[in-house]
Amino acid sequence: MVPQRAGRAEVPGFVWQTNSITDTAERGGESLPGKERIMRTVFLYRRHTRTCGRKRSDNHRCQCPVWCDGNLEGRRYHKTLKTTDWAVATDKLKRLEQGEEPRDKPILEAFEEWKAQLAVEESTGRKYKRAIRQLCDFLTARGLVNLTQLRVEDLDRFRATRSIAKGTLLRELQMWRLFLG
Numbered sequence: 001m002v003p004q005r006a007g008r009a010e011v012p013g014f015v016w017q018t019n020s021i022t023d024t025a026e027r028g029g030e031s032l033p034g035k036e037r038i039m040r041t042v043f044l045y046r047r048h049t050r051t052c053g054r055k056r057s058d059n060h061r062c063q064c065p066v067w068c069d070g071n072l073e074g075r076r077y078h079k080t081l082k083t084t085d086w087a088v089a090t091d092k093l094k095r096l097e098q099g100e101e102p103r104d105k106p107i108l109e110a111f112e113e114w115k116a117q118l119a120v121e122e123s124t125g126r127k128y129k130r131a132i133r134q135l136c137d138f139l140t141a142r143g144l145v146n147l148t149q150l151r152v153e154d155l156d157r158f159r160a161t162r163s164i165a166k167g168t169l170l171r172e173l174q175m176w177r178l179f180l181g
Contacts, residue, residue: 042070042077042097044089068093075148104148111136114179131175150180 046064048055054062066089069078077096081089105113111132118125138158144150155176162169 042068042072042093044068044081044086044093047080068096072096104146106145107136107139107147107150110147111179128175128178131172132179135176135179147180 048064063084081092
């Protein structure tokens with residue numbers, strides 16, 4: 001939670017910081033210690049495609065996808081906003097910062113949705129579902145609820161608990177990639 005300072009209201013997604021360079025420039029060389037300004041903690045930028053002629057990050061006139069990067073609720077948040085419109089991306093970012101935009105799915109809900117959209121033969125589907133169910137059970141037993149909590153170390157621990165052949169482990173790794181995207 002950002003504290004209220006200098007009579008200004010609390011602003012979600014912003015932190016108060018002292019910037020002596022800005023302060024000095026504003027006062028014509030005279031430094032004002034303790035003067036504060038607001039800095040955004042999550043930034044929007046365009047991730048230009050190879051075919052785009054504009055390569056500068058401050059250029060907002062192309063149709064390349066908009067991404068955001070920064071700290072959100074104490075964790076790094078670096079994802080696409082799945083839009084090319086800067087205004088839509090700004091609105092999505094505001095909703096994210098205010099907690100209105102859903103950030104992540106619970107692991108079990110993601111598993112159910114993944115099972116529903118899986119389009120493979122019945123026998124293959126059983127193998128996929130069994131492997132992913134085992135992974136989900138392991139993760140929930142470790143106290144992980146959302147997909148954002150999942151780390152590479154968790155997958156390594158799960159893999160270490162499996163006493164299976166190398167070829168089977170490689171196929172399971174492919175299934176995990178299918179599930180986790």
